[in-house]
Amino acid sequence: MSRPVIGITCYVEPAAFTVWRMPAALLPYTYVEHVERAGGQPVILPPAGDPASLAGRLDGLIVAGGGDVDPARYGERPHPRTGYVRESRDEAEFGLIGAALSAGLPFLGVCRGMQVLNVHLGGTLHQHLPDVVGHDGHSPAPGEFGHLPVRPVPGTALSKVLGDGEVAAAHYHHQAADRLGDGLTVAATCEDGTVEAVELAGHPFALAVQWHPEAGEDGPLFQALVAAATAGDRHW
Numbered sequence: 001m002s003r004p005v006i007g008i009t010c011y012v013e014p015a016a017f018t019v020w021r022m023p024a025a026l027l028p029y030t031y032v033e034h035v036e037r038a039g040g041q042p043v044i045l046p047p048a049g050d051p052a053s054l055a056g057r058l059d060g061l062i063v064a065g066g067g068d069v070d071p072a073r074y075g076e077r078p079h080p081r082t083g084y085v086r087e088s089r090d091e092a093e094f095g096l097i098g099a100a101l102s103a104g105l106p107f108l109g110v111c112r113g114m115q116v117l118n119v120h121l122g123g124t125l126h127q128h129l130p131d132v133v134g135h136d137g138h139s140p141a142p143g144e145f146g147h148l149p150v151r152p153v154p155g156t157a158l159s160k161v162l163g164d165g166e167v168a169a170a171h172y173h174h175q176a177a178d179r180l181g182d183g184l185t186v187a188a189t190c191e192d193g194t195v196e197a198v199e200l201a202g203h204p205f206a207l208a209v210q211w212h213p214e215a216g217e218d219g220p221l222f223q224a225l226v227a228a229a230t231a232g233d234r235h236w
Contacts, residue, residue: 002041003039003040003041004039004040004041004059004060004226004229004230005040005041005043005057005058005059005060005229006035006040006041006042006043006058006059006060006061006062006225006226006229007043007044007045007051007054007058007060007061007062007096008027008031008032008035008042008043008044008045008061008062008064009045009047009051009061009062009063009064009066009089009092009093009096009113010025010026010027010044010045010046010047010064011025011026011027011064011066011067011086011089012024012025012026012046012047012086012088012089013026025044025046025048027044027064028064028065028214030214030215031062031064031110031214032044034213034214034219034222035062035222035226037219037222038219038222038223038225038226038227039223039226039230040059040060040222040225040226040229043058045092045096046092047086047088047089047091047092047093048088048092050095051092051095051096052092052095052096052098052099053099054096055096055099055100055102055103055105056099056103058100058105059105059106059229059230060105060106060107060108060205060225060226060228060229061096061097061100061105061106061107061108062107062108062109062110062113062225063093063096063097063107063108063109063110063112063113063116063117063208064110064111064112064113064214065110065111065112065113065172065212066084066086066089066111066112067083067084067085067086067089067112068082068083068084068085068112068115068127068175069085069090069112069115069116069119069125069175070085070087070090071125071127073090073094073119074119074123074124074125075124076124076127078127079127079128080128081127081128081174082127082128082175090116093113093116094116094119094120097116097117097120098120101200101203101206104203104204106204106205106206106225106228106229107203107205107206107207107208107225108205108207108208108209108221108222108225109207109208109209110208110209110212110213110214111172111173111209111210111211111212113208114177114197114198114208114209114210115175115176115177115210117181117184117198117200117206117208118177118180118181118184118198118208119181120181121180121181121182121183121184121200122181122182123177123178123179123180123181123182123184124177124178124179125175125176125177125178126175126176126177126178127175128174128175129173129174129175129176129194130174132176132194133192133193133194134192135192137171137192138171138172138173138174138176138190138194139171139172139173139174144172145170145171145172145212145215146170146171146172147168147169147170147171148169148171148190148191148192149166149167149168149169149190149191150166150167150169150188150189150190150196150197150211151164151165151166151167151188151189151190151191152164152167152187152188152197153185153186153187153188153189156185156187156188156199157187157199157205157207158187158188158197158199158207158209159187161207161220161221161224162188162220162221167188168216169196169209169211169212169213170211170212170213170215170216171210171211171212172212173210173211176194176195176196176210177195177198177210180195180198183200183201183202184198184199184200184201185198185199185201186198187199187207188209194210195210196209196210196211197209197210204228205224205225205228207221207224207225209221
């Protein structure tokens with residue numbers, strides 16, 4: 001049986017590799033490793049051309065982490081700490097998510113991916129989470145993950161994958177969902193009340209988490225996505 005094709009969105013940023021320094025389409029390789037281990041064929045999707053047109057040729061989609069969504073997309077002015085906004089990536093990923101949801105494509109959002117999903121469906125974001133929760137535990141220092149447990153909501157699709165108990169999670173986000181988009185329900189929270197996962201009712205598999213599962217050793221979320229992508233009827 002051929003591997004289901006899992007598209008993964010990526011960054012375009014200045015990068016250094018071998019003898020070169022130049023803009024590059026890049027992605028933490030742990031995404032690729034998790035998808036491969038789960039039985040999928042990872043394909044990296046840069047924000048160029050018309051990636052939304054590929055929705056019908058993919059078996060599953062991951063919208064990966066990255067910089068902040070342009071606050072104009074949810075009707076707000078930028079907070080002083082909002083940064084790394086990339087209009088080309090916003091444009092590509094909003095279109096891709098719309099096409100993926102319309103096609104019933106199994107979808108996993110990670111960090112920024114959850115925020116893009118929420119805003120696409122009409123939701124808003126807390127632009128700087130420490131202003132809301134009073135601490136920096138979700139993003140303690142540049143390049144350093146926070147480690148706050150999250151708790152899936154019993155009875156949700158997420159709880160079927162991760163269980164109902166506390167789950168260790170690697171956090172690196174200073175934004176989070178505020179008002180939820182249409183059709184989304186809370187699938188996990190942190191002790192401080194932050195929404196840490198959402199899922200979309202009526203879709204075969206549309207799940208997004210605010211933490212970074214690609215930073216962990218095991219990958220039940222990636223396994224669940226690939227299983228949904230493998231199923232002929234796209235139900236899990």
